Amino acid sequence: MTTDLLTIAGxxxxxxxxxxxVRDRVVNKPTFPPPALEPGPRSRLWLRSDVIAWATPxxxxxxx
Numbered sequence: 001m002t003t004d005l006l007t008i009a010g011x012x013x014x015x016x017x018x019x020x021x022v023r024d025r026v027v028n029k030p031t032f033p034p035p036a037l038e039p040g041p042r043s044r045l046w047l048r049s050d051v052i053a054w055a056t057p058x059x060x061x062x063x064x
Contacts, residue, residue, distance in 0.1 A: 005036065005045040014051065 003010075011026065012019040026032060027044075033054055035044035 004048050006048050011051055
């Protein structure tokens, strides 16, 4: 089952990166989409479709 929301760990799995790399380098890029939800002070969730659109070549070569 696929969820529409991704945590940092989910983004890391999608890109075959470590969660630390995603947390420290990827989600802080100015071109990375903002979180869709922030349910807690240290918890952020991104829409899978936004993350995939950001990573596609048509949207620019902005891969991690």
